[in-house]
Amino acid sequence: MVRASFVSLTLSLAVVGWGCQGQEGGAPAPSASTPGSSASIDGGPVDPANPTRAAAVTLQGSGIALTPDERTAIIAGEDSDALFIVPAKTDSKREEVKMLALPGPPAQVVAMDGLVLVTIRTLPTAEAKVARDVIKGPAPAEQQKRGTPAIRFDPSVVKKSQGGLLLAFAPDAAFDGGLREVARLTLAPDAWGLAVTPDGARAVVTSAWSGEVSVVDVSGAREGKLAKVTTLSVAREPRGVAVSPDGKTAYISHLVGTSLTRIDDLDQASPRASEQALPAAISRTALGTKVNASLGYAPVIDAEGKTLFLPRHALGAEGMESWWGLPTVDTLDIPTGKPLQPARVAGSPKHALAFDGGARFMPAPEWGAIEGFGPSQEEGVVQPRAAVYRKKSKTLLVASEGFDRVVELDARVPDPAMMPVRTFPIGDGYDKFGDYAKSGGAPSAIVLSRDETVAWVFCRSTFDLARIELDGAPGKQLTMLHVADDGLPFDAALGRRLYYNARSDALSGGLGCASCHPDGRDDGYVWREAHFTQEGGKTSRFLALRELSKFNGMFMGAPVEDAKFYARQTPMIAGRLRADGPYGWHGENKDVLDRLIAGFSLHRGNWQRWSAANKDVGQDVAKVDYLADYLRSGLLPPPVVERELDAVETKGKEIFESKQAKCTSCHVPETELTDRKSYELGRLRTLAGFDEEENDAFKTPSLRFIGGSAPYFHDGSAATLDDLVRNNGNRMGDTRHLQPDDQKALAAYLRTL
Amino acid sequence: MKLAISRTKLFVLSSAVVVLAGLTGVAFASSPDSTAAASAGPAGSTSAATSSAAAPPAPKQLVAADIPAEASEAPKGKEWESARLIAPNRGNFIGGCKMRALREWIRVSCESYHGAGLVAGDPAGVKVWAEGELWGFDAKTNTSTTSHVTVDLPVRRGESRIVTFVDFSEGDGYGPAMAGEAETLIVTWRAGEAEPYIAVAPD
Numbered sequence: 001m002v003r004a005s006f007v008s009l010t011l012s013l014a015v016v017g018w019g020c021q022g023q024e025g026g027a028p029a030p031s032a033s034t035p036g037s038s039a040s041i042d043g044g045p046v047d048p049a050n051p052t053r054a055a056a057v058t059l060q061g062s063g064i065a066l067t068p069d070e071r072t073a074i075i076a077g078e079d080s081d082a083l084f085i086v087p088a089k090t091d092s093k094r095e096e097v098k099m100l101a102l103p104g105p106p107a108q109v110v111a112m113d114g115l116v117l118v119t120i121r122t123l124p125t126a127e128a129k130v131a132r133d134v135i136k137g138p139a140p141a142e143q144q145k146r147g148t149p150a151i152r153f154d155p156s157v158v159k160k161s162q163g164g165l166l167l168a169f170a171p172d173a174a175f176d177g178g179l180r181e182v183a184r185l186t187l188a189p190d191a192w193g194l195a196v197t198p199d200g201a202r203a204v205v206t207s208a209w210s211g212e213v214s215v216v217d218v219s220g221a222r223e224g225k226l227a228k229v230t231t232l233s234v235a236r237e238p239r240g241v242a243v244s245p246d247g248k249t250a251y252i253s254h255l256v257g258t259s260l261t262r263i264d265d266l267d268q269a270s271p272r273a274s275e276q277a278l279p280a281a282i283s284r285t286a287l288g289t290k291v292n293a294s295l296g297y298a299p300v301i302d303a304e305g306k307t308l309f310l311p312r313h314a315l316g317a318e319g320m321e322s323w324w325g326l327p328t329v330d331t332l333d334i335p336t337g338k339p340l341q342p343a344r345v346a347g348s349p350k351h352a353l354a355f356d357g358g359a360r361f362m363p364a365p366e367w368g369a370i371e372g373f374g375p376s377q378e379e380g381v382v383q384p385r386a387a388v389y390r391k392k393s394k395t396l397l398v399a400s401e402g403f404d405r406v407v408e409l410d411a412r413v414p415d416p417a418m419m420p421v422r423t424f425p426i427g428d429g430y431d432k433f434g435d436y437a438k439s440g441g442a443p444s445a446i447v448l449s450r451d452e453t454v455a456w457v458f459c460r461s462t463f464d465l466a467r468i469e470l471d472g473a474p475g476k477q478l479t480m481l482h483v484a485d486d487g488l489p490f491d492a493a494l495g496r497r498l499y500y501n502a503r504s505d506a507l508s509g510g511l512g513c514a515s516c517h518p519d520g521r522d523d524g525y526v527w528r529e530a531h532f533t534q535e536g537g538k539t540s541r542f543l544a545l546r547e548l549s550k551f552n553g554m555f556m557g558a559p560v561e562d563a564k565f566y567a568r569q570t571p572m573i574a575g576r577l578r579a580d581g582p583y584g585w586h587g588e589n590k591d592v593l594d595r596l597i598a599g600f601s602l603h604r605g606n607w608q609r610w611s612a613a614n615k616d617v618g619q620d621v622a623k624v625d626y627l628a629d630y631l632r633s634g635l636l637p638p639p640v641v642e643r644e645l646d647a648v649e650t651k652g653k654e655i656f657e658s659k660q661a662k663c664t665s666c667h668v669p670e671t672e673l674t675d676r677k678s679y680e681l682g683r684l685r686t687l688a689g690f691d692e693e694e695n696d697a698f699k700t701p702s703l704r705f706i707g708g709s710a711p712y713f714h715d716g717s718a719a720t721l722d723d724l725v726r727n728n729g730n731r732m733g734d735t736r737h738l739q740p741d742d743q744k745a746l747a748a749y750l751r752t753l
Numbered sequence: 754m755k756l757a758i759s760r761t762k763l764f765v766l767s768s769a770v771v772v773l774a775g776l777t778g779v780a781f782a783s784s785p786d787s788t789a790a791a792s793a794g795p796a797g798s799t800s801a802a803t804s805s806a807a808a809p810p811a812p813k814q815l816v817a818a819d820i821p822a823e824a825s826e827a828p829k830g831k832e833w834e835s836a837r838l839i840a841p842n843r844g845n846f847i848g849g850c851k852m853r854a855l856r857e858w859i860r861v862s863c864e865s866y867h868g869a870g871l872v873a874g875d876p877a878g879v880k881v882w883a884e885g886e887l888w889g890f891d892a893k894t895n896t897s898t899t900s901h902v903t904v905d906l907p908v909r910r911g912e913s914r915i916v917t918f919v920d921f922s923e924g925d926g927y928g929p930a931m932a933g934e935a936e937t938l939i940v941t942w943r944a945g946e947a948e949p950y951i952a953v954a955p956d
Contacts, residue, residue, distance in 0.1 A: 283873035283915055342874035342913040351881040352868025353900050410843050412950050413939045414913045419954045
């Protein structure tokens with residue numbers, strides 16, 4: 001840990017300026033970083049929209065950007081509240097990495113000629129800033145010690161935000177060609193995704209937790225002017241932004257659900273938003289069903305503007321051992337707005353050599369091998385986190401967060417996830433027990449050089465920058481640079497690596513924590529907690545769909561007996577793990593560690609039983625302990641603006657705290673809005689595809705952050721808080737006396753918690 | 754037949770079932786089109802592949818110029834003998850498969866796979882059949898015999914189809930017998946694109 005040097009760098013605000021490094025022979029490089037300077041650095045292209053400027057390498061935001069002269073990489077160091085500014089060359093040294101402190105955690109960057117735009121997820125209040133700094137622990141020397149306890153933050157303080165930001169920086173000669181903030185615009189909290197129109201006039205910014213998209217006039221940013229054109233309310237968790245080549249339309253991906261948001265009239269005074277359907281993995285979805293999707297971080301549009309690619313996770317897509325579904329790249333034909341993947345069709349021909357009369361083995365409709373699963377997980381994408389389109393090869397490069405690799409996919413097929421062309425392993429030095437990478441872990445951002453020969457990839461869990469020579473000789477394509485150390489205490493830092501990692505057989509087995517709990521939030525999905533018997537053995541595990549039990553590991557195809565499938569919506573965990581306990585749906589786990597061990601048993605199928613016979617069990621539990629440290633100190637809660645309640649919310653608060661409604665008798669405000677006790681409430685109607693609960697005593701859930709975690713109840717049967725309140729009656733407390741306006745007021749207050 | 758298949762991609766058979774299969778031997782699947790199976794099945798394809806004594810030229814990719822503007826009937830019987838070998842645009846079969854094209858129709862014949870199915874796309878005109886033995890052995894010639902799977906499908910503008918092949922293995926050592934996914938054939942011709950595109954995704 002070199003936190004001390006970090007601090008000094010931060011204070012100096014020293015940065016590397018692009019276009020200002022000496023060239024060979026000592027001649028200064030022509031400056032392209034000064035506003036208005038002549039363009040075409042090193043023979044690079046000129047911005048067609050403004051011939052006096054160099055063209056940006058890309059106008060689509062990512063966690064990493066290259067400056068127009070491609071000499072500098074700018075990395076959004078979200079976990080360090082800083083930009084890392086790195087010479088983009090093969091032999092960069094750690095000492096050359098500069099750090100620019102930011103007022104909050106950055107998410108995405110766009111680097112243009114003379115202008116860098118950065119989204120900041122939250123500008124914390126002074127109180128929250130202090131709390132966030134405290135989490136990083138004591139002095140660096142202390143942080144390095146194994147066993148350093150995590151510092152449990154108070155989510156009600158850490159969440160306090162003054163809003164999200166769009167920051168504009170310009171090169172500043174006074175700081176040796178460094179960056180100088182020239183403008184900032186306050187947006188809704190959790191500003192995340194970013195893209196700029198080809199003419200450089202407008203930026204589109206998503207605010208993930210707030211469910212908003214802002215269109216911003218950035219044409220005057222170099223002169224200190226950022227102006228909001230409009231703000232649009234959209235569906236949950238808007239994330240990545242892809243702008244069409246004509247600059248008139250933007251597509252927004254969502255972390256939750258299958259549809260995109262389409263922003264039309266982007267160049268007009270009143271851009272408008274609408275839903276763009278894009279069903280997930282329709283080539284691998286059982287007939288007559290639809291599957292949900294998650295992890296829609298990175299929409300990409302091809303060079304011709306004909307195709308939109310969306311790498312994500314299809315919850316419930318069929319395949320071998322696909323208890324969780326499968327990764328997919330869903331493709332949209334932009335001119336028609338239709339999906340490009342062919343759908344499965346009833347009566348499709350399939351045939352195989354009969355075997356044993358076909359009675360026991362390979363019954364035709366059930367035969368998974370011809371039911372449509374794609375390429376193996378080992379070669380494919382796990383937890384797609386970032387992507388770029390490579391025009392020269394018509395491929396996609398996708399950062400596979402869970403398996404620490406970049407996978408090149410054929411972009412010409414309807415589902416590129418089925419057609420991996422090459423894999424670039426980035427992770428290295430894997431831990432013996434936790435199987436997490438000690439370098440190159442969790443690639444989360446990618447940018448491609450202008451000539452498409454080099455990909456730069458930032459690895460979030462190990463703070464490394466990978467440089468991949470795409471046309472280089474195999475085995476000599478990768479160079480790594482450790483950009484920074486983890487700012488968390490030692491144990492929590494290890495827990496961070498486990499959180500993103502999908503390689504550990506004991507802890508993840510093909511899908512990391514970050515898949516279902518991206519950013520510590522939830523995937524909006526109702527899973528099946530399945531208990532069944534196959535081949536005489538009892539199995540308990542989560543399944544994305546009931547039907548996927550037939551794809552259960554080594555027992556694939558074997559009959560499923562004594563099956564029970566209980567509905568369990570993925571819970572949000574960021575900011576909800578401060579209490580000692582109990583945890584679990586029924587309060588059955590005394591503390592977080594106990595819950596995690598029980599949870600891994602469900603995620604991995606009888607994990608405890610297998611590990612108990614293993615001498616390494618102690619190591620596994622230790623790893624879980626690291627993970628718990630990260631969950632409690634590293635997964636920060638969503639930012640929420642501190643403000644006075646309006647009249648409707650105030651009325652709702654009064655109802656919430658009233659003796660008649662009795663909400664606070666269980667949702668105790670002083671203890672994270674829960675009493676952590678279990679109650680037998682009136683049984684909810686059992687939904688189709690699930691089994692009746694055997695234990696109706698559910699633990700009172702915390703209501704913290706409930707406004708952003710729809711749907712509700714363990715079975716997701718309430719789509720909105722308004723629905724929940726309207727239909728509650730006296731099941732929870734007593735809201736039978738509430739008039740429609742009162743119900744709306746109560747729901748409005750709940751959304752502020 | 755591949756002997757090493759990822760554990761994550763396998764069906765598992767009980768030993769008893771495997772032994773039973775070995776004893777019972779042949780288990781033919783019926784052809785979806787008896788005429789086609791009799792005269793234009795894998796045997797016909799094989800003859801086309803071995804008709805030249807000289808080394809054949811490397812197969813070329815299917816291009817739009819090969820394909821008539823109007824849809825045609827699927828080739829029948831000996832028509833396939835005039836089909837030319839083609840190569841995928843991306844990827845390769847490793848299961849002894851050969852791909853031929855005639856007008857807008859392609860036939861994929863695999864000598865060591867045991868099943869196939871249309872995963873997605875319009876099934877009109879698509880035919881799939883399998884013939885042979887799982888672990889065949891010809892006592893007269895003292896040689897192993899193999900099974901075959903054949904898929905016919907059209908290549909049409911604005912359409913995409915995905916076919917998965919299935920292989921079968923005795924497993925490693927005393928490992929269980931298994932059936933699992935082999936390559937995936939992706940045939941697509943996007944509306945507005947000049948050429949069709951055929952890819953073979955790896956096992």
